[in-house]
Amino acid sequence: MVEKLAEKGKVRLSQQTIVAAAAELFARNGFGATSLDDMATALGVTKGALYYHVKNKEEILRLIFLQVLTIAEEPLRQIVESKIDPAEKLAQAISHHTAVAADRSPQMIVFYREQVHLTGPFSREISHRKKTYESYFEQIIEEGIAAGQFRAEVDPKIATFGILGMCNWLSQWYKPGGTYTPTQIAQFFSQLVEGGLLVSRTS
Amino acid sequence: MVEKLAEKGKVRLSQQTIVAAAAELFARNGFGATSLDDMATALGVTKGALYYHVKNKEEILRLIFLQVLTIAEEPLRQIVESKIDPAEKLAQAISHHTAVAADRSPQMIVFYREQVHLTGPFSREISHRKKTYESYFEQIIEEGIAAGQFRAEVDPKIATFGILGMCNWLSQWYKPGGTYTPTQIAQFFSQLVEGGLLVSRTS
DNA sequence: ATAGAATTTGAACGGCTGGTCAAAAATTCA
DNA sequence: TGAATTTTTGACCAGCCGTTCAAATTCTAT
Numbered sequence: 001m002v003e004k005l006a007e008k009g010k011v012r013l014s015q016q017t018i019v020a021a022a023a024e025l026f027a028r029n030g031f032g033a034t035s036l037d038d039m040a041t042a043l044g045v046t047k048g049a050l051y052y053h054v055k056n057k058e059e060i061l062r063l064i065f066l067q068v069l070t071i072a073e074e075p076l077r078q079i080v081e082s083k084i085d086p087a088e089k090l091a092q093a094i095s096h097h098t099a100v101a102a103d104r105s106p107q108m109i110v111f112y113r114e115q116v117h118l119t120g121p122f123s124r125e126i127s128h129r130k131k132t133y134e135s136y137f138e139q140i141i142e143e144g145i146a147a148g149q150f151r152a153e154v155d156p157k158i159a160t161f162g163i164l165g166m167c168n169w170l171s172q173w174y175k176p177g178g179t180y181t182p183t184q185i186a187q188f189f190s191q192l193v194e195g196g197l198l199v200s201r202t203s
Numbered sequence: 204m205v206e207k208l209a210e211k212g213k214v215r216l217s218q219q220t221i222v223a224a225a226a227e228l229f230a231r232n233g234f235g236a237t238s239l240d241d242m243a244t245a246l247g248v249t250k251g252a253l254y255y256h257v258k259n260k261e262e263i264l265r266l267i268f269l270q271v272l273t274i275a276e277e278p279l280r281q282i283v284e285s286k287i288d289p290a291e292k293l294a295q296a297i298s299h300h301t302a303v304a305a306d307r308s309p310q311m312i313v314f315y316r317e318q319v320h321l322t323g324p325f326s327r328e329i330s331h332r333k334k335t336y337e338s339y340f341e342q343i344i345e346e347g348i349a350a351g352q353f354r355a356e357v358d359p360k361i362a363t364f365g366i367l368g369m370c371n372w373l374s375q376w377y378k379p380g381g382t383y384t385p386t387q388i389a390q391f392f393s394q395l396v397e398g399g400l401l402v403s404r405t406s
Numbered sequence: 407a408t409a410g411a412a413t414t415t416g417a418a419c420g421g422c423t424g425g426t427c428a429a430a431a432a433t434t435c436a
Numbered sequence: 437t438g439a440a441t442t443t444t445t446g447a448c449c450a451g452c453c454g455t456t457c458a459a460a461t462t463c464t465a466t
Contacts (some may be wrong), residue, residue, distance in 0.1 A: 013443080030319055032235020036424065048426085049444050057424065087401065112375070113316055116233055141400070150400045158383065158391045159400065165372025166365040172315070173364055180361065188361045196399030197344070197353045197362065198290065216413085239454065251456085252414050260454065 013045055015053050019063045027106035031061060031114040061110070061117060065126055068111045072100045073133060080136045086144030087194060090163075093140060094193065095186040097167045102182035105171040112168055134160055163193055216248055218256050222266045230309035234264060234317040264313070264320060268329050271314045275303045276336060283339045289347030290397060293366075296343060297396065298389040300370045305385035308374040315371055337363055366396055 011017050021042050025034045036057060040047045054060055079092045101108045115126060137160040144150035166189055174185070214220050224245050228237045239260060243250040257263055282295045304311045318329060340363040347353035369392055377388070 028319065030233065030235050030317070032233050033320065035422080037422090046445055047424085048446070051425075051427095052443060090400075114233070116231065117236065144400065149402060151398070151402055153394070154400055155383075155391055158388060159395060161372060161376055162369040162392055162395055165369040165375075167368070168372060169364060169368025172368075180358075185361060188358055189365055191356070192362060192365055192399070193395065194399050194401045195354070196395070196397050197293070197347065197357055198397050199352060199354055238452075240452090249415055250454085251416070254455075254457095255413060 013043060013049060013053060015063065017043065018050060018053055019060060019067065022060045023064050023106040023110055026061070026064070026114060027109040031110070031117045058117070058119065061114060062122055064107050064110050065115070065118070065122075068100070068104060068107050069126075069129055069133075071104060072097070073129070076133065076136050080139055086140055086147055086149050089140045090137075090144065090194065091186075091190040093137060094163065094167060094190050095183065097164070098170060098186035098189060099182050101167055101170040102174050102176075102185070105174060108168070108171040112171075134164060137163060163189075166193070216246060216252060216256060218266065220246065221253060221256055222263060222270065225263045226267050226270075226309040226313055229264070229267070229317060230312040234313070234320045261320070261322065264317060265325055267310050267313050268318070268321070268325075271303070271307060271310050272329075272332055272336075274307060275300070276332070279336065279339050283342055289343055289350055289352050292343045293340075293347065293397065294389075294393040296340060297366065297370060297393050298386065300367070301373060301389035301392060302385050304370055304373040305377050305379075305388070308377060311371065311374040315374075337367060340366060366392075369396075 018039065022034070022039055025038055025042060029038075036047045036050055039060075040050055043050075054063075075096050076093060079089055079096060082089065084092075115123060118126060138156045141150060141154065141156040141159050145152055145154060145156070170182075170185065174182070180188070221242065225237070225242055228241055228245060232241075239250045239253055242263075243253055246253075257266075278299050279296060282292055282299060285292065287295075318326060321329060341359045344353060344357065344359040344362050348355055348357060348359070373385075373388065377385070383391070
């Protein structure tokens, strides 16, 4: 059912390689439907070997979540704190988030699909960090409204959910080597969010 | 682990009630992590009883997918074929899609998360109907560009993915009884997509 | 009331799951 | 080389999974 990835013998087994292989399998088949045997087969080893590098199945999932957050959080924080105008901040934030979604798309799919399988305090920590991440976007929009750059009728929370939804959805359809690069897609999204579709506006 | 829903004894067991309960459990815990015992418990019956109404677990999943498509497809088709201007069409399409995402949110979560667990030709049929559904949005945007109402630089495919991502994401955060109704949220989304965030534009 | 049909039960099944572990193999380094 | 260490094996376990089915129950209509 799960074909072997083209990694047999090439790479040394480690937490990193396990997590990478698991992310692809979880993204393709779901966390619950991916067995440790599937992962072992994909890596060209036996199930038991995995347990030398990893405590259990859930830890693999935890490591995927941490990887996503490690990549995503810090650059966004820097964008928010930089001293450029809000519209440019938003464009950079969209560009950053789109890039993460595009080149870590298995991890992103897992991140937004499988949190339900995290248990205990770790799941709550993820929820909290997700909220913080979202709040950065909210801040940028509020800033833009306060500066008179964004329309005052905009609800920052709804707009944030809209923008993040737009970017996150990318991992559902983006395939490397398509018509557009992640950078170009991010530009399209920025134009759409900032300028809208209409040629002219009345407000 | 899975608490009983407040349905015990109240409703008669049927395909419909099974599908409804399953949708909530699948949405909350995932298809793979939801056992038939979980569903039976939630409905106040034993596992065996389910098999009188349903062929197997995958059929339950299939019925959820069909339910979503049955609700979503036809109204959108009518909007596309109606003789109103593209901007208004888009607003109505967004409103329609948002409404579906909001008041069938368990089913929508399952629809976009668990297709991987469908097997055989049915999965391909769903993919095809999904694509057709997306193409309706593309059509509206192309129409708007052709009519000179939408900006010519817009890529209809990317814009469609963006809009659908925005709406679909709703099922991840929307809770009935929040600050805004689905109708209001749809209006926000329409404004965002059509007019953008910026107060003024140069193009 | 009672026959007949519709529905539910509860036990049983084979298979797969995540996890464990002593022994074997591979690697490292003096 | 060869001893010490790191890594992998492969067999094993207990438990849960989806599914089946004969028997028991409940419902329906006369």
